[in-house]
Amino acid sequence: MYEFTQMGWLKHVIFHPVEGFEDLRWKKQGSMKIAMVIVFLLFVDMVADRQLTGFQFNTAYVKVFNVVPLLVQSVVYFFTWVIANWALCTLFDGEGTLKKICIYSAYALVPYIVCSYISIFISNFIVEEEKVWMTAIYYLGLVWSVVLMIQAMKAVHQYTFKKTIVSMIFTIVAMLLILFLAILLLSLFQQVYVFGYSIYTEIAYRIRG
Amino acid sequence: MKHPLRKLLSLSLAAVTAMSMSVTAFADEPYNPYNYDTWDDAIPSQAAYRVEKTITGSEMKLEKLRDPESGVYVSDDAPLVLNDARDLSVYEENKEMWVADSKNNRILRLDLDTLEVTGCFTGVHNSSRDGFAAPQGVFVTKSASLDEEVVYIADTDNSRVVKARITNSTMLTCVQEYFKPEEALYTAQTFNPKKICVDAAENVYAVVSSVNSGSVQFSRDGNFTGFYGANRVNVTAAVIAQRIWRMIASDEQLEGMQRNVPIEYANFDIDNDGFIFTVTEVDTDTDSVKKLNPAGYNIWNNAKGNNYKFGDLTSSQYDPLTKKSHTTRLTDIDISDDNFINVMDFETGRVFQYDKECNLVCIFGTKTSTSDQRGTIANPNAVESYGNRVYILDGSKNDITIFIETQFGKYVHSAFKLYDEGRYTDAKADWDQVVKRDGSYTYAYIGLGKAALNEERYNEALDYFETAYDQEDYDKAYKYAREAWLKDHFTLIIIVVVLLIALIIVRKWMKKKGIKIFKKKKKRLVSVGTGAAGISAQNFRKEEKPADDDDDEDDEEEGE
Numbered sequence: 009m010y011e012f013t014q015m016g017w018l019k020h021v022i023f024h025p026v027e028g029f030e031d032l033r034w035k036k037q038g039s040m041k042i043a044m045v046i047v048f049l050l051f052v053d054m055v056a057d058r059q060l061t062g063f064q065f066n067t068a069y070v071k072v073f074n075v076v077p078l079l080v081q082s083v084v085y086f087f088t089w090v091i092a093n094w095a096l097c098t099l100f101d102g103e104g105t106l107k108k109i110c111i112y113s114a115y116a117l118v119p120y121i122v123c124s125y126i127s128i129f130i131s132n133f134i135v136e137e138e139k140v141w142m143t144a145i146y147y148l149g150l151v152w153s154v155v156l157m158i159q160a161m162k163a164v165h166q167y168t169f170k171k172t173i174v175s176m177i178f179t180i181v182a183m184l185l186i187l188f189l190a191i192l193l194l195s196l197f198q199q200v201y202v203f204g205y206s207i208y209t210e211i212a213y214r215i216r217g
Numbered sequence: 218m219k220h221p222l223r224k225l226l227s228l229s230l231a232a233v234t235a236m237s238m239s240v241t242a243f244a245d246e247p248y249n250p251y252n253y254d255t256w257d258d259a260i261p262s263q264a265a266y267r268v269e270k271t272i273t274g275s276e277m278k279l280e281k282l283r284d285p286e287s288g289v290y291v292s293d294d295a296p297l298v299l300n301d302a303r304d305l306s307v308y309e310e311n312k313e314m315w316v317a318d319s320k321n322n323r324i325l326r327l328d329l330d331t332l333e334v335t336g337c338f339t340g341v342h343n344s345s346r347d348g349f350a351a352p353q354g355v356f357v358t359k360s361a362s363l364d365e366e367v368v369y370i371a372d373t374d375n376s377r378v379v380k381a382r383i384t385n386s387t388m389l390t391c392v393q394e395y396f397k398p399e400e401a402l403y404t405a406q407t408f409n410p411k412k413i414c415v416d417a418a419e420n421v422y423a424v425v426s427s428v429n430s431g432s433v434q435f436s437r438d439g440n441f442t443g444f445y446g447a448n449r450v451n452v453t454a455a456v457i458a459q460r461i462w463r464m465i466a467s468d469e470q471l472e473g474m475q476r477n478v479p480i481e482y483a484n485f486d487i488d489n490d491g492f493i494f495t496v497t498e499v500d501t502d503t504d505s506v507k508k509l510n511p512a513g514y515n516i517w518n519n520a521k522g523n524n525y526k527f528g529d530l531t532s533s534q535y536d537p538l539t540k541k542s543h544t545t546r547l548t549d550i551d552i553s554d555d556n557f558i559n560v561m562d563f564e565t566g567r568v569f570q571y572d573k574e575c576n577l578v579c580i581f582g583t584k585t586s587t588s589d590q591r592g593t594i595a596n597p598n599a600v601e602s603y604g605n606r607v608y609i610l611d612g613s614k615n616d617i618t619i620f621i622e623t624q625f626g627k628y629v630h631s632a633f634k635l636y637d638e639g640r641y642t643d644a645k646a647d648w649d650q651v652v653k654r655d656g657s658y659t660y661a662y663i664g665l666g667k668a669a670l671n672e673e674r675y676n677e678a679l680d681y682f683e684t685a686y687d688q689e690d691y692d693k694a695y696k697y698a699r700e701a702w703l704k705d706h707f708t709l710i711i712i713v714v715v716l717l718i719a720l721i722i723v724r725k726w727m728k729k730k731g732i733k734i735f736k737k738k739k740k741r742l743v744s745v746g747t748g749a750a751g752i753s754a755q756n757f758r759k760e761e762k763p764a765d766d767d768d769d770e771d772d773e774e775e776g777e
């Protein structure tokens with residue numbers, strides 16, 4: 009039973025929210041390559057949402073386009089999630105490895121990405137009155153992905169449902185912590201750099217006399 | 218060798234100086250014209266008004282007031298300049314401009330074209346007090362009941378408002394006086410009217426200092442009838458916090474607390490339709506400019522989901538001319554005959570002009586820079602408009618600056634007028650001219666877009682709205698454009714749909730029969746027999762049983 013290709017496994021997981029991830033785990037399947045493609049598509053989705061949404065729905069400030077925040081909001085957030093979850097679940101007796109968490113989380117994101125693409129696409133053909141369709145599709149994808157994510161985390165760590173929810177909430181807290189520390193570190197390094205640079209200029213001036 | 222070098226040097230230096238001088242000497246407006254785009258970013262624009270001239274006491278020929286022959290003789294020591302003049306009023310029928318020359322305790326009447334003095338009034342006959350004491354407001358209108366020109370004067374330090382008719386060029390006769398109301402409703406200790414306004418039924422509205430429950434309203438016969446159009450308390454975090462404190466505070470504590478009161482408004486004006494427009498100094502979010510209906514309710518209400526903004530949109534504006542940051546303080550409002558709204562910002566000396574739908578038309582004027590250039594304003598006390606001119610009264614330079622609309626301003630005004638009447642197509646030519654002069658004038662594109670929409674050129678309209686970044690109108694245009702597209706391509710769409718349905722039916726039928734067209738797929742399939750074309754009924758039955766789901770079957774097969 010369950011002899012799928014890698015793409016077949018992805019499809020199986022998405023359309024079988026209850027058992028899919030357990031099957032995936034049981035069969036020791038899941039491809040890192042596909043996971044990375046999904047994360048990349050998430051990033052592309054962020055960009056598309058900003059740039060390709062129909063004119064009447066696009067609330068973005070079009071004068072400036074900066075890709076860095078979008079990159080942070082997609083790729084960086086995803087990997088922070090993975091690392092935070094992994095770090096937390098070593099404490100919470102989770103069974104998932106870093107690689108598995110990464111793969112399973114990415115797989116769970118697919119409905120959100122797909123629905124978001126669809127809603128971006130149809131936003132180009134609808135008017136304000138029909139916006140409800142767009143939002144409906146978007147939220148369908150979002151809810152589906154959340155359900156999948158819960159199932160994925162449950163399967164990867166072999167948790168009970170309650171523990172999964174608790175661990176996910178803590179993961180979000182840990183994510184905030186990680187990002188906060190990262191920003192702190194960044195500004196610290198920046199100050200170190202500025203310090204070093206000012207010493208360099210000082211010395212350079214002295215030498216020049 | 219030394220001499221020719223020096224000559225050359227001095228020559229080139231002279232040339233450079235001359236060139237740089239010619240650069241600084243070209244005639245330009247003393248202000249930087251700008252406008253706000255869809256994102257509320259300030260962007261440079263064309264000047265819609267230019268400074269025509271400034272009029273001081275000598276240009277008004279105030280020396281006539283000392284000349285017994287002139288007909289406007291007052292006294293031998295009549296002041297020859299204005300002194301902290303506070304208000305302007307225009308009476309179009311007789312082409313008069315009235316000035317409340319506050320510190321000189323007099324009201325001046327000027328000819329509207331030449332701005333020469335034609336009358337000077339230092340008091341009112343047949344009234345409780347003859348002379349004026351620092352009159353801060355003047356309002357001239359035609360009285361329907363008397364059928365003649367009447368002047369209303371806010372005689373501030375005399376605590377009264379006087380309604381008077383003109384006897385001759387130096388004498389006013391009192392018709393009615395309005396004093397401090399005796400009613401209990403009026404709680405203020407003093408009555409110092411600053412500005413006045415009169416509606417068609419000759420109700421008098423007075424802005425009184427330290428009265429914050431609206432303007433004081435009098436009926437024609439001098440009775441106090443109530444307050445009109447009070448501002449609301451601006452809800453800030455401090456106000457909410459105080460609300461909560463008030464609930465738990467004791468009576469003694471409550472006494473010590475500051476009360477949250479709305480801000481009194483600074484000035485008002487009445488338009489031709491009888492709507493009163495008020496302007497409030499601080500507070501640019503709520504109630505900064507209001508259009509009041511006769512019941513005193515604000516027609517422009519942001520609480521209803523609209524977004525009316527007045528003054529500079531950033532809370533603090535850096536002005537490179539004065540090298541200072543400003544916060545907007547709107548102090549005067551004027552409604553022109555064409556229903557354009559001029560709002561005066563006291564802090565920056567700028568006039569913000571809006572059309573009757575509150576769309577920003579243009580911004581002009583500036584405060585005195587260090588160079589004290591002509592056309593800059595030190596203390597803008599009043600703004601008034603007549604025809605294509607805007608008059609700004611300066612209380613510290615004691616002059617009147619006259620702005621006249623430029624060619625650009627003419628096109629903008631004409632376009633906005635037609636646009637507001639809904640004559641989008643007629644406005645097109647004007648908008649085209651506006652775009653030629655200022656390519657980033659947002660409203661021109663909206664105007665052109667609406668014209669295109671009216672003429673059913675939907676794609677063009679979409680283009681214009683996109684340029685203006687007007688999403689609401691784009692949405693409307695898109696609805697029509699989509700409808701038109703569907704109508705035009707109806708047969709094609711039907712054909713495509715029919716073909717698709719047919720394709721699906723055929724595919725289903727082919728699947729049922731086990732006919733496969735795509736040879737590639739066939740090769741990868743393992744469980745299905747290779748000779749698909751002429752498959753027998755027995756084979757078909759065997760195949761069907763294990764395959765519950767088509768998709769699953771495919772996947773399974775691909776995997777192998």
